[in-house]
Amino acid sequence: MKLIIAVIQPTKLPDVKKALLDAEVHKMTVTNVIGAGQQAGYTESYRGNIFEVNLLKKVRLEIAVNEEFVEPTINAVIKGARTGSIGDGKIFVLDLPQCIRIRTGEQGTEAIG
Amino acid sequence: MNKFTKSRVMLLIVCAHVPLFAANNSSINLIDTLWILVAAFLVFFMNAGFAFVEAGFCRAKNATNILGKNFSVFAIAILAFWALGYGIMFGEGTGIIGMNSFFVGESAHNPASNLPVFAFFFFQAAFAAAGCSIISGAVAERIKFGAFLLFGTFMVAIIYPLGGHWVWGGGWLSRLGFHDFAGSTVVHSVGGWAALAGVMLLGARIGKYNSDGGVKAIVGHSIPLATLGGFILWLGWFGFNPGSQLALDHNVPRIALTTGLASCAGIISAMTTARLLSGKPDLSMIINGCLAGLVAITAPCAVVSPPGSIIIGVIAGILVVFAVLFFDKLKIDDPVGALAVHLVNGVWGTIAVGLFAVPGYTGDMAGLFYGGGLRQLGIQIIGVAGVGIPAFLLALAFWFLLKSTIGLRVGREEEIGGLDIGEMGMEAYNGFQIFTTEN
Numbered sequence: 340m341k342l343i344i345a346v347i348q349p350t351k352l353p354d355v356k357k358a359l360l361d362a363e364v365h366k367m368t369v370t371n372v373i374g375a376g377q378q379a380g381y382t383e384s385y386r387g388n389i390f391e392v393n394l395l396k397k398v399r400l401e402i403a404v405n406e407e408f409v410e411p412t413i414n415a416v417i418k419g420a421r422t423g424s425i426g427d428g429k430i431f432v433l434d435l436p437q438c439i440r441i442r443t444g445e446q447g448t449e450a451i452g
Numbered sequence: 453m454n455k456f457t458k459s460r461v462m463l464l465i466v467c468a469h470v471p472l473f474a475a476n477n478s479s480i481n482l483i484d485t486l487w488i489l490v491a492a493f494l495v496f497f498m499n500a501g502f503a504f505v506e507a508g509f510c511r512a513k514n515a516t517n518i519l520g521k522n523f524s525v526f527a528i529a530i531l532a533f534w535a536l537g538y539g540i541m542f543g544e545g546t547g548i549i550g551m552n553s554f555f556v557g558e559s560a561h562n563p564a565s566n567l568p569v570f571a572f573f574f575f576q577a578a579f580a581a582a583g584c585s586i587i588s589g590a591v592a593e594r595i596k597f598g599a600f601l602l603f604g605t606f607m608v609a610i611i612y613p614l615g616g617h618w619v620w621g622g623g624w625l626s627r628l629g630f631h632d633f634a635g636s637t638v639v640h641s642v643g644g645w646a647a648l649a650g651v652m653l654l655g656a657r658i659g660k661y662n663s664d665g666g667v668k669a670i671v672g673h674s675i676p677l678a679t680l681g682g683f684i685l686w687l688g689w690f691g692f693n694p695g696s697q698l699a700l701d702h703n704v705p706r707i708a709l710t711t712g713l714a715s716c717a718g719i720i721s722a723m724t725t726a727r728l729l730s731g732k733p734d735l736s737m738i739i740n741g742c743l744a745g746l747v748a749i750t751a752p753c754a755v756v757s758p759p760g761s762i763i764i765g766v767i768a769g770i771l772v773v774f775a776v777l778f779f780d781k782l783k784i785d786d787p788v789g790a791l792a793v794h795l796v797n798g799v800w801g802t803i804a805v806g807l808f809a810v811p812g813y814t815g816d817m818a819g820l821f822y823g824g825g826l827r828q829l830g831i832q833i834i835g836v837a838g839v840g841i842p843a844f845l846l847a848l849a850f851w852f853l854l855k856s857t858i859g860l861r862v863g864r865e866e867e868i869g870g871l872d873i874g875e876m877g878m879e880a881y882n883g884f885q886i887f888t889t890e891n
Contacts, residue, residue: 349887
């Protein structure tokens with residue numbers, strides 16, 4: 340079991356969601372986050388003052404998958420989120436020791452599926 | 453002498469003692485002038501109503517953009533109406549177009565002899581601005597800021613005053629006997645037609661339709677803001693309709709009453725219709741039902757009885773709910789329901805004059821249900837088409853010109869990320885974390 344964490348551009352969320360659904364990955368948790376990567380930030384103006392925003396808005400997806408879904412999930416996220424410019428984001432893959440479905444008490448791969 | 457006339461006379465006596473008010477034109481009535489200015493201020497504030505209704509019904513990522521549109525288009529509207537619009541609308545000319553009184557000054561043609569020309573102008577200019585605000589909601593969340601402002605200029609300088617001249621400026625429809633008291637056709641349906649043309653050329657927002665063509669609800673981000681906007685518009689309408697009498701006479705309270713009754717009836721019937729269709733009394737439909745009733749009573753408010761106004765409002769409230777669903781089905785994506793409110797009910801209210809007009813209130817015109825036969829109804833239908841078709845075609849031509857030059861629509865990434873950053877460079881809710889994409 341793996342936990343896949345992807346940090347992507349907020350504007351790419353619809354595309355990533357679509358790609359994940361196409362790869363039959365339906366379960367995900369999505370949060371708004373801010374963070375900094377290689378991307379340089381952007382400017383806003385307020386009452387005539389230009390200021391730089393350094394921590395950028397990103398969307399973070401957490402997807403717990405069984406082994407056979409790891410590659411398809413990674414590929415789907417890349418397919419949906421990649422534009423080729425700086426700021427497309429990162430994917431982290433973590434080992435997941437356990438998973439329990441609260442409603443039934445199922446554990447492990449059963450609980451994820 | 454009844455109580456009303458007595459107090460009016462007393463006010464006149466008070467005013468007559470103030471030398472500041474010694475008008476050089478003796479026919480000018482200062483009480484009427486005061487009332488029209490107050491009414492104009494109320495209509496002016498309807499801009500805030502439009503801004504909040506539209507912002508509330510749009511997503512948070514587009515709020516700055518839509519508020520910015522509403523704020524600036526009012527400025528453009530007043531300037532354009534002063535320079536060009538007023539002359540086309542109220543200047544002396546042919547039955548088609550007015551040809552003097554541009555760049556309004558002391559000598560501008562003034563159809564209301566009881567009012568100073570600048571009071572009349574200010575009231576009419578506030579009306580002209582309302583037409584642009586109607587468009588703003590329908591094209592929201594995807595139109596380029598500059599394209600909208602350019603269209604707004606054309607709207608107030610040309611499209612709105614042309615129809616206005618025909619109906620209120622002594623043009624061909626007024627000679628025919630067409631009756632649109634406060635602008636169901638002149639203001640609301642013209643705004644609606646122009647918006648319809650724009651929406652057709654713009655296309656639907658990303659995410660409005662599923663891949664199988666099913667309609668997806670794109671929910672507004674602030675129902676409290678939309679509700680406040682609805683209340684402000686509701687209040688403003690009591691300047692819009694009763695002010696259109698252009699004097700403070702015995703008709704004004706009845707016009708306020710019919711305006712109030714129709715809006716209340718619209719609320720109840722829209723709420724009931726929504727409840728029957730979806731099981732819940734949808735607040736967005738309650739607000740739109742109020743506006744629908746107000747738009748519908750705008751043309752007939754001076755010539756219908758209180759019960760008549762309730763029937764008009766009930767039908768408006770039902771129409772607005774079905775019209776919202778109808779436009780969604782046609783893939784005409786109108787984020788705030790402006791077409792259902794202003795276009796559909798502008799047409800309905802204009803036709804309602806031909807059905808419910810009671811002879812004796814302000815004229816001898818009689819509707820179908822009051823023994824007038826089909827005559828007035830026919831004239832009203834001619835007016836709906838006679839103003840609507842040219843307005844729609846002119847708007848379509850100008851939207852098309854904009855589309856093929858500067859472009860109408862923002863890019864895909866910008867639309868998904870929000871027009872606040874893309875167009876305005878400023879967020880509406882700095883410091884809040886908001887999903888800028890559909891979740």
